[in-house]
Amino acid sequence: MNKKVRNYDRISIVMIVSIMILSSILTFWRVYHEKETSYEGQARIKLSELIGQMEQGQFRKSKYPYINYDLSGTVRHVNGSLLAYQVGDHVKPLEKFENHRDYYQKISSIEKNGTVQSITTFYIPVKEFKEKSSIQRTCSSLLPMFAGVLLLFLLLVLRSHYLRKRILTPMEQISESAQAMIRGNYDVEVQRVYEEQLRENEMGDLIYSFEMMRDELKIRQIREEELKKSSQELISCISHDLRTPIATIQAYGEGLRDGVAQNEKEQKDYVAVIIKKTRLLNEMIGELLEYSNAKLNHLSLEKKEIYFKEFYNRLLQELRPYVEHQGVILEANELKDDAIVMIDPKRILEVIYNLVDNSLKYKRGENDKIHMICEIQESEVWIKVKDHGIGISANDIPHVFDQFYRAEKSRSMSVKGSGLGLSICKYIVEQHGGEIYCRSRKNEGCEIRFSIRIS
Numbered sequence: 001m002n003k004k005v006r007n008y009d010r011i012s013i014v015m016i017v018s019i020m021i022l023s024s025i026l027t028f029w030r031v032y033h034e035k036e037t038s039y040e041g042q043a044r045i046k047l048s049e050l051i052g053q054m055e056q057g058q059f060r061k062s063k064y065p066y067i068n069y070d071l072s073g074t075v076r077h078v079n080g081s082l083l084a085y086q087v088g089d090h091v092k093p094l095e096k097f098e099n100h101r102d103y104y105q106k107i108s109s110i111e112k113n114g115t116v117q118s119i120t121t122f123y124i125p126v127k128e129f130k131e132k133s134s135i136q137r138t139c140s141s142l143l144p145m146f147a148g149v150l151l152l153f154l155l156l157v158l159r160s161h162y163l164r165k166r167i168l169t170p171m172e173q174i175s176e177s178a179q180a181m182i183r184g185n186y187d188v189e190v191q192r193v194y195e196e197q198l199r200e201n202e203m204g205d206l207i208y209s210f211e212m213m214r215d216e217l218k219i220r221q222i223r224e225e226e227l228k229k230s231s232q233e234l235i236s237c238i239s240h241d242l243r244t245p246i247a248t249i250q251a252y253g254e255g256l257r258d259g260v261a262q263n264e265k266e267q268k269d270y271v272a273v274i275i276k277k278t279r280l281l282n283e284m285i286g287e288l289l290e291y292s293n294a295k296l297n298h299l300s301l302e303k304k305e306i307y308f309k310e311f312y313n314r315l316l317q318e319l320r321p322y323v324e325h326q327g328v329i330l331e332a333n334e335l336k337d338d339a340i341v342m343i344d345p346k347r348i349l350e351v352i353y354n355l356v357d358n359s360l361k362y363k364r365g366e367n368d369k370i371h372m373i374c375e376i377q378e379s380e381v382w383i384k385v386k387d388h389g390i391g392i393s394a395n396d397i398p399h400v401f402d403q404f405y406r407a408e409k410s411r412s413m414s415v416k417g418s419g420l421g422l423s424i425c426k427y428i429v430e431q432h433g434g435e436i437y438c439r440s441r442k443n444e445g446c447e448i449r450f451s452i453r454i455s
Contacts (some may be wrong), residue, residue, distance in 0.1 A: 002363040003258070007350055015155060016152060019148045019151055019152055020148060020150065020152075021116035022381055023147065023148025023149075023268060024145070024148075030357070032060075042044050045126070046064075046124065047108065047439060049065075050064070050066075051108055051110070051120070054068070054110045054118075054120060055110055055111060055112060057169055058096060059070050059076075059077040059079075061079060062079055062083060063085065063124075063297070064079075064080075064122055064123060064124055064125075065079055065080030065081075065082040065103075066078075066079045066080070066120050066121060066122045066123065067079075067083055067085055067091075067120070067121050068110070068118050068119070068120045069118060069119055070117070070118045070119075071116065071118070071119070072090075073090045073091045073092060073124070074088065074089075074090055074440070075087055075089045075090070075091060076089060080123070081354070082103070082123055082335070083123075083455055084225075089307070096449075102125065103124060103125060104123070104124040104125075105123055106121070106123075106124065107119065107120070107122075108121075108122065108123050109122050114360065121311050123261075129244075140171040140175070154418070160276050161423065167203055168204055170190065170206075170207055172205055172244055173190045174190055174206070174207070174210055176208070177189065177190050177214060181214065181217065184206070184221075186214055186217055186218035186221055187218070188210055188215070189211070190207050190210060190214075229442075232392070241411055245277040245278075245280050245281050246277075246281070247283075248274075248277045249278065249281075250279050251276050252270045252271075252273050252274050252353065253274060255270055256270050256271070270334070280446060283384075285378065301344045301347060301428075301431055301432075302344050302346075303342050303343055303344050303432075304342070304343075304344075304347070305340055305341070305342050306340070306341060306343065306345060307338055307339075307340060308335075308337075308338060308339045308340070308341045308376070308452075309335045309337070309338040309339070310380055311341075311348075312335055312374055313335075315349060315352060316330075316332050316372075319352070319353070319356065319372075320332075320431055322356075323356060323360070323370060326360055327362060327368075328359075328360060328363040328368050328370055329369045329370070330356075330366070330369075330370050330372065330407055331370070331371050331372070332371070332372040332373070332374075333374060333375065335374055337376045338376075338426050338452045339376050339381055340451070340454065340455045341381060341452050341454055341455055342432075342453070342455045343432055343452060344428075344432075347428045347431075348428070348452070350428065351425045351426075351429060351450065352372075352429050354421040354422065354424070354425050355385040355419065355425065355448050356370060356372075356385060358385075358421065358422070358446075359385060359387035359389060359446070362389040362390045362391075362446070363387065363388075363389045364388065364389055364390065368387070368388055368389070369388060370386070370387050371384075371385070371386040371387070372384070372385055372386075376454075378454075379453065379454055380451045380452065380453055380454060381451065381452045381453075381454060382450070382451050383449065383450055383451075383452070384446065384447060385447070385449070386447040386448075387446055387447075388444075388445040389446060390442075390443060391440045391441050391442045391443050391444045392438070392440040392442065392446055393441075393442045393444050394441070394442075397438055397439075397440060400422055400438045401422050401425075401426040401436070402423060422448075425450070429450045429451075429452075432452055432453065433453045434448070434450055434451040434452050434453060435450065435451050436448065436450035436451075437449055
């Protein structure tokens with residue numbers, strides 16, 4: 001921008017100097033020219049009208065004295081009392097009469113049809129011509145200087161307007177926006193009133209870069225506020241979710257210490273409860289760690305190309321006993337086609353186990369069913385997990401992949417977990433370039449499906 005301003009300054013200085021030099025040269029030339037102009041030339045201009053009238057035979061009164069006589073010297077017309085001649089007197093033709101210092105004497109012939117009819121001698125007051133010619137000469141001589149001053153004034157006005165519009169106003173807006181950002185307000189925009197010329201000069205580039213910086217800072221501020229809010233929610237939810245199992249472990253541990261469990265069977269039951277709650281704590285802490293890594297983009301993925309049909313069949317072999325052990329029937333389709341996918345098998349397995357665990361948590365009772373359906377399409381593999389559990393209300397579906405969803409809806413520890421499972425699933429699926437959706441109705445089961453791209 002400084003370079004542009006310096007160029008404008010140089011151009012303005014050159015224009016100002018050029019106008020001053022040109023107007024000065026024209027002024028001196030006109031002064032010199034006026035000095036060379038004779039009074040006779042000016043008198044001819046004044047007398048041209050009178051001579052024209054006389055050639056038409058009209059000898060009118062004039063404020064300039066004159067004497068008209070024919071070729072024989074007989075006076076025919078006299079105007080004014082300057083000369084002591086009367087009509088009918090005889091004079092010598094073409095003779096200059098008595099010299100009057102205050103008058104300019106001019107002899108002119110009066111012609112008609114190309115023939116000289118008479119002679120007229122005019123007396124023009126020199127004083128009048130000197131006064132008039134002096135004023136006219138002064139104005140005429142200084143006209144270029146006046147024009148140059150006017151042009152310089154217009155140039156300065158235009159330059160001031162340009163600087164105000166293109167530089168000062170945007171700089172004031174940038175200053176106001178910067179002051180607002182210092183106070184933590186990132187919503188004060190720099191008005192882009194010159195969008196057509198936004199990138200045509202350095203000021204436009206500055207405004208564009210400043211707005212990019214402001215937008216980026218605003219996004220970071222929003223993210224920081226969201227992170228702060230998320231951290232507060234995390235602390236609140238962790239405190240709430242960990243309190244119950246810790247309290248249970250403490251109570252059963254104190255029971256063992258104080259001899260509440262009096263026989264071996266009761267002692268084993270107490271220990272079993274402590275182990276169960278300890279495992280629950282481990283699972284919750286593991287989910288919290290994975291969620292934290294996902295938020296920081298540190299969740300490790302080790303992708304490799306695999307044949308999906310083999311992966312899917314092995315998954316069903318592991319998953320079926322796990323589900324049936326909890327009194328639920330797993331129904332799954334068999335794949336006829338195969339596809340090569342680039343995935344982290346461990347993480348995709350984690351997603352499927354999370355979805356199945358959710359179905360097991362919210363089942364209605366024993367002998368319930370979970371359906372797993374896999375479809376290979378042209379560019380994607382879709383996996384669907386469907387159950388007949390308690391379902392999800394329509395108002396809650398948009399939030400099922402949010403962190404702590406379960407914690408927000410149910411604080412009962414009868415359903416274990418931190419509410420982070422689906423949030424982690426969403427992150428893993430998206431890192432594989434896929435999509436995940438939920439479809440459900442209250443008391444009519446739930447269906448969650450996700451996609452994996454085919455290599």
